[in-house]
Amino acid sequence: MSALSLGGLTWHPYSRSEPTLHHLDLEIPAGQRVLLAGASGSGKSTVLRALAGLLDEETGELIGTAPGPSRPGERGLLLQNPTDALVAATVGREAAFGPENAALRREEIQARVTAALEAALVDLDADRAPLEASGGQQQRLALAGSLALEPSALLLDEPTSMLDEDTASAVRASILAAAQGRTLVVAEHRLTPWLEHVDRLVVLGAQGRIIADGPPRETVAALVGDPAAPAGQHAAGPAGPVVAALHAVSAERGGRPVLEGVDLALRGGELTVITGPSGSGKTTLLRTLLGLTAPTAGSVERPEPAQIAFVPQNPEHSFVASSVRAEVLASPWASDEQLADLLLERAGLTALAGANPHTLSGGEQRRLAIIAALAQEPSLLVLDEPTVGLDTARHAAVLELLEGARREGRAILAATHDAVLIAHADREHALAGPAVRSAQRSPSPDRTIGPVPRSRTIPADALNPLVLCLIGILAAIGSFAVQTWQGGLLALLPIVLLAPLAIRSLRGGLLRLAPILLSAAGLAWTTALLGDAPSLSGEAWLLGAKEAARITVFVAPGVLALGSVDPTALGDALGGRLRAPARVVAASVAGLIRAGHLGRQWEIITHARMLRGLGSRTSPRMLAGATLALLVDALRGAQQQALAMDSRGFATARTRTWALPSPLRRADLLGVAIALGLAVWPWLAQLLVG
Amino acid sequence: MTRFRTVDLLVTVTIGAAFGVAFLGYGQLYTLIGPLTTAFKPAEGLLAGVWFLPALLAALIVRKPGAALLAEMIAAVLSMLLGSQWGWGTAISGLMQGGGVELAFLLFRYRRFTLPVAILGGLFSAVLEWGWEKFAYYQEMSWAFSFAMLGFFLLSGALLCGVLGWAATRALAATGALDAMPVGRERAQQARATATGSAAHSAPTAKDDARA
Numbered sequence: 094m095s096a097l098s099l100g101g102l103t104w105h106p107y108s109r110s111e112p113t114l115h116h117l118d119l120e121i122p123a124g125q126r127v128l129l130a131g132a133s134g135s136g137k138s139t140v141l142r143a144l145a146g147l148l149d150e151e152t153g154e155l156i157g158t159a160p161g162p163s164r165p166g167e168r169g170l171l172l173q174n175p176t177d178a179l180v181a182a183t184v185g186r187e188a189a190f191g192p193e194n195a196a197l198r199r200e201e202i203q204a205r206v207t208a209a210l211e212a213a214l215v216d217l218d219a220d221r222a223p224l225e226a227s228g229g230q231q232q233r234l235a236l237a238g239s240l241a242l243e244p245s246a247l248l249l250d251e252p253t254s255m256l257d258e259d260t261a262s263a264v265r266a267s268i269l270a271a272a273q274g275r276t277l278v279v280a281e282h283r284l285t286p287w288l289e290h291v292d293r294l295v296v297l298g299a300q301g302r303i304i305a306d307g308p309p310r311e312t313v314a315a316l317v318g319d320p321a322a323p324a325g326q327h328a329a330g331p332a333g334p335v336v337a338a339l340h341a342v343s344a345e346r347g348g349r350p351v352l353e354g355v356d357l358a359l360r361g362g363e364l365t366v367i368t369g370p371s372g373s374g375k376t377t378l379l380r381t382l383l384g385l386t387a388p389t390a391g392s393v394e395r396p397e398p399a400q401i402a403f404v405p406q407n408p409e410h411s412f413v414a415s416s417v418r419a420e421v422l423a424s425p426w427a428s429d430e431q432l433a434d435l436l437l438e439r440a441g442l443t444a445l446a447g448a449n450p451h452t453l454s455g456g457e458q459r460r461l462a463i464i465a466a467l468a469q470e471p472s473l474l475v476l477d478e479p480t481v482g483l484d485t486a487r488h489a490a491v492l493e494l495l496e497g498a499r500r501e502g503r504a505i506l507a508a509t510h511d512a513v514l515i516a517h518a519d520r521e522h523a524l525a526g527p528a529v530r531s532a533q534r535s536p537s538p539d540r541t542i543g544p545v546p547r548s549r550t551i552p553a554d555a556l557n558p559l560v561l562c563l564i565g566i567l568a569a570i571g572s573f574a575v576q577t578w579q580g581g582l583l584a585l586l587p588i589v590l591l592a593p594l595a596i597r598s599l600r601g602g603l604l605r606l607a608p609i610l611l612s613a614a615g616l617a618w619t620t621a622l623l624g625d626a627p628s629l630s631g632e633a634w635l636l637g638a639k640e641a642a643r644i645t646v647f648v649a650p651g652v653l654a655l656g657s658v659d660p661t662a663l664g665d666a667l668g669g670r671l672r673a674p675a676r677v678v679a680a681s682v683a684g685l686i687r688a689g690h691l692g693r694q695w696e697i698i699t700h701a702r703m704l705r706g707l708g709s710r711t712s713p714r715m716l717a718g719a720t721l722a723l724l725v726d727a728l729r730g731a732q733q734q735a736l737a738m739d740s741r742g743f744a745t746a747r748t749r750t751w752a753l754p755s756p757l758r759r760a761d762l763l764g765v766a767i768a769l770g771l772a773v774w775p776w777l778a779q780l781l782v783g
Numbered sequence: 784m785t786r787f788r789t790v791d792l793l794v795t796v797t798i799g800a801a802f803g804v805a806f807l808g809y810g811q812l813y814t815l816i817g818p819l820t821t822a823f824k825p826a827e828g829l830l831a832g833v834w835f836l837p838a839l840l841a842a843l844i845v846r847k848p849g850a851a852l853l854a855e856m857i858a859a860v861l862s863m864l865l866g867s868q869w870g871w872g873t874a875i876s877g878l879m880q881g882g883g884v885e886l887a888f889l890l891f892r893y894r895r896f897t898l899p900v901a902i903l904g905g906l907f908s909a910v911l912e913w914g915w916e917k918f919a920y921y922q923e924m925s926w927a928f929s930f931a932m933l934g935f936f937l938l939s940g941a942l943l944c945g946v947l948g949w950a951a952t953r954a955l956a957a958t959g960a961l962d963a964m965p966v967g968r969e970r971a972q973q974a975r976a977t978a979t980g981s982a983a984h985s986a987p988t989a990k991d992d993a994r995a
Contacts, residue, residue: 106962107968107971107972108959108962108963108967108968108971108972109971110975149788149790149963151788152962152963152968415954415957449957449958449959451957451958451959451960452957452958452959565870565871566871569870569871569872604866605866608810608866608867608868609868609870611868612868612869615821616920616921618821619821619824619921619924620921620923620924622821622824623824623825623924623925623928624923624924624925625923625925636923637923640922640923644920647870647871647872647919648868648869648870648871648872649870650870651863651870651871652863652866652867652868652870655863655864655866655870656866658864660864676787676789676792677787677792677853680789680792680793680796681796681853681857681860683793683796684793684796684797684799684800684857685800685857685860685861685864687797687800688800688803688804688861691800691801691804692804695804695805711812711815716805716808720801720805721951721954721955723801723804723805724798724801724840724951724955724960725955725958725960727797727798727800727801728794728797728798728955728960728961729960730797731790731793731794731796731797732790732793732794732963734793735788735789735790735792735793735794738789738793739789743789744788744789
């Protein structure tokens, strides 16, 4: 075990006018448990990165010393948002990522993965998808990902701030158990739950200056109060009329029933909170109320669109303007400039009116999104987790804005797991955790690393991804032999015969083939119209038919075969078998796996905009703005992910191992034969028809 | 500076993946305007530039050899896996489009990342992609129409890829999301220079709270 130390460390990112850390000295003896506190922006995250040896001197100036880890993964780093850390398609591969980077052998990787998943109390089977897991499970999995490299120090950046109370304490217990015999540094806003478990409390002021350092109890007593609930003295006025309501509403998410017979009435001048563990349907309830999800039963009563304002969990998802003031007035339903200035004043954002909304701090962004919603003067204000991740001062500012909206007689609905906000509410609607979810948790989960599971196995799945690629490529080359429509039809024959081997379901197959057939028809038409033959003559149509057959022969085998290629197995083949550059392959696989996550973000972003009245799904301006917002979100995520990956030894993983082999079996011989056949057959067919 | 940091790799891959997702939507746009383009197919070239954007954005943001090609290939492979109607042709398109942008920046030895070079990248991609499509998809289209199509490709490459991509990079840099990248650093330094210039006489105020 090693001690951690920072000596006279000044860190000045090139993008900032001031250093984020100024001459910081911090010595942490091996095995000590340290709680790192301080307001947002005091540099806690930067200190953790410095301790992890992950300050990148291409992005800033480093003075002083911040000795890095002695080996890759010696210091594990956990981020606030565990989703950012995920790189793999299965739980097993996620935990295996670090050991792969350390180029361990397969048996050793499996042993490390089993031990790490056990130690972090991950209660999911190894073949489950991490991105589908709940926040608490993801954070435990991230912990397992670090433990698999047997770190001597664990560095945690607000590891429980995005979790509900019960889940947070369970994750905290996992962390403390895993930290036995290791050095532990936790950065947190909420100190109380950690105090009795740590040896030392370090409180940071501006630019990482240490303003208090000592035994936890004594040190915390010297501070101006732990974030206890700000006394929310709220005189309940007479409740207003019902603004929106759910009547016996049931709704599904992804085909799974999550809400059943929910009754809810939202009155003007009342703050209602929806609570419940993750997966209990909070989001589905909000979506149903907002009209984004149709209820399967019951009815929803809501004001007209201009009277509804929505603030998404990540405020950046709703931002459209290039200045703070323009953002407040961006919705066509918000036109009162005086009100905008008043709201800016109330949110303490007047001085930042000209700044780009995306450059604001987390707390400022949250306030901006709320006043932009209030500028619509809505009768119904809906917020998704409006206080998550805020420190005491910023938390209070958000509550004050909501308090103002309540006094103005607006109906407010917030999905939240924040005890303080819940205490502030007039009404709490608690959703029970679904019974289904517990069934997915295994008491003794399977830890064996295996391939990504498929919904239904088909013959094509037996082939190595490289062979599946070869089939598509050789068939495409073969298609250039097609010179006549008769030759084209003959060339199509084996493809039609083999297609059933590569179609997983009728619907999926049609979805894959329909675009091909449509574009083939389009090409036939274009050729008949714009070819050298007289437009739309019989001769031109035959030429068109030949082109349609040729393009189908060109495309269809590849599209069908690719249906059995999954990014993880492709990565194993390219990296493990073909020895393609390991870092590029591994990063690409991680990117492809996150594409599904990006698709979900895209939905959230476009919905947030439509709810602000900023255009329909097909307006080019809306698409451009949403693309920009998606890129901002994805690029911020990519930077967090890079940190998480480097803390698991990826920076130096020029040679790495792959947890699963990419075997070439007997079936692959047959696959190669099919590929060669598809390449040669069109030429033969052409000879046959002369 | 040609070494890819992890963050360079991930930013490149992420740009590719984000566009791979967004392309599903743009692909539908092709179907939507189908009735218009079936009358005069070459006009479809007007949309072409959008497909080159991941390459250009990656080159302008990451500024390292190979970034453009990798981002475009990721976008291509992702759309192939999701079932693009062009199958393996998509991979060749990715090669052509990424290669075109890459070539423009290579000509300037990866030292100039200005609007003219961005437009040149769009033009190169347009020529290469047109050549591939002529060979693979429009063999039977008469040369007159084919050259009309090339014209539309070039126009689109210059505007929808070159100009739009350059503007999008600036918009992204202005959000602070690129602060770890050279382009973000440049933007921040410029912003600071103008801020200290204009605010030289006003007293320095407390910096806002949490930009960490």
